Amino acid sequence: MTFILLAVVLLIGLIYISDYFYKKVIKRRLINEDTTFKEYVNKKLIDEEFYYSLTREDLYITSKDGLNLKGTFIEAQKTSNKYVVLVHGISIGPVGSLKYLDAFYSLDFNILIIHQRRHGKSEGRHSTYGYHEKQDLFLWVSYLRKIFGNDIIIGLHGESMGAATVLQYTELDQNISFIIADCGFSDLSELLKFQINYSYPNILRPLLNILINLINIRAIKRAKFNFRDTSPIKAVENSEIPTLFIHGKNDSLVPWFMSEKMYQVKTKGIKELYFVEEAAHAEAIKKDKKTYDKKITDFINKVLSTREC
Structure with missing residues (x-):
């Protein structure tokens, strides 16, 4: 039960972080x-x-x-x-x-x-x-x-x-x-890995790959493009x-x-x-x-x- 709870909390955290990076990367604030x-x-x-x-x-x-x-x-x-x-x-x-x-x-x-x-x-x-x-x-x-x-x-x-x-x-x-x-x-995928590692240097590689995939899913759905392309x-x-x-x-x-x-x-x-x-x-x-x-x-x-x- 504890393991499931931790997994859910981790997933929610990754979804939150992926949304943050999606907005930071795909919809970056425009400079005056x-x-x-x-x-x-x-x-x-x-x-x-x-x-x-x-x-x-x-x-x-x-x-x-x-x-x-x-x-x-x-x-x-x-x-x-x-x-x-x-x-x-x-x-x-x-x-x-x-x-x-x-x-x-x-x-x-x-x-x-x-x-x-x-x-x-x-x-x-x-x-x-x-x-x-x-x-x-x-x-x-x-x-x-x-x-x-x-x-x-x-x-x-x-x-x-x-x-x-x-x-x-x-x-x-x-x-x-x-x-x-x-x-x-x-x-682009390699660039995002570099930037996320720069912000979160202690992130584990499996979590990094999951995070990139979550950001990519948002990009496919909202911006109609795939990082792999x-x-x-x-x-x-x-x-x-x-x-x-x-x-x-x-x-x-x-x-x-x-x-x-x-x-x-x-x-x-x-x-x-x-x-x-x-x-x-x-x-x-x-x-x-x-x-x-x-x-x-x-x-x-x-x-x-x-x-x-």
């Missing part, structure tokens, strides 16, 4: 974009005057599941057939992509900053870590090709969940010129698209070794790995913006020069 913009301006990650001087246009599409999605299109400084889609991470919203503008604009790229579902001015109730988002991205890329032609050069840059999105996108389309994946995770590393393994992996060595949210694992399993196409010492999650560019911009500039020039040969 105005506050973030001011922070970026103060840290000289964004030149406010330069940003507002750019020619910008709001674009809209409808997702496969009926959500209205927004994007902000910024024209290149001169006529160009080069395009890049900037994909932000969870919580931060599209303002998180603004700190990456400079390098691409200097390279004469037209820039599309998308508002991922549930963020910015896009609709949606759940974040699915690239599962549904990669389909949204496919529609955005298709939109660009429809308007500007199938022969345009298109690259993708993603941060955090955005990195996971652009990497999983390769399952749908290999006709992309390059990918830059900044602090992306390799597998959210694994960027599986997409990377089969991708031939030139890819630059970037990660901060002090990242406690998504461990740096996940980018290293993805770099190692990628056996096709150009690949590079750039670690930034002492950088926390999504802060590689904050540590040294000049070096960061040079890294991606050199990578893109290398890829495009190979393409022209």
Whole structure:
């Protein structure tokens, strides 16, 4: 009787904790974009005057599941057939992509900053870590090709969940010129295990697996996606698209070794790995913006020069 009672109490506890982590992971609180913009301006990650001087246009599409999605299109400084889609991470919203503008604009790229579902001015109730988002991205890329032609050069840059999105996108389309994946995770189940272990270091592995399964059941029922189908590393393994992996060595949210694992399993196409010492999650560019911009500039020039040969 005592054993049954303990088992029931344990199960109730796991259900409670799984609900807590579901809300923390899938429905994370969104960060105020105005506050973030001011922070970026103060840290000289964004030149406010330069940003507002750019020619910008709001674009809209409808997702496969009926959500209205927004994007902000910024024209290149001169006529160009080069395009890049900037994909932000969870919580931060599209303002998180603004700190990456400079390098691409200097390279004469037209820039599309998308508002991922549930963020910015896009609709949606759940974040699915690239599962549904990669389909949204496919529609955005298709939109660009429809308007500007199938022969345009298109690259993708993603941060955090955005990195996971652009990497999983390769399952749908290999006709992309390059990918830059900044602090992306390799597998969602493994990421959650890491994060739960970080919060509860003494949790037993069998209980950890049960907890992950309970969170996954909620995700399947409420957000219509399965953790088992959210694994960027599986997409990377089969991708031939030139890819630059970037990660901060002090990242406690998504461990740096996940980018290293993805770099190692990628056996096709150009690949590079750039670690930034002492950088926390999504802060590689904050540590040294000049070096960061040079890294991606050199990578893109290398890829495009190979393409022209």
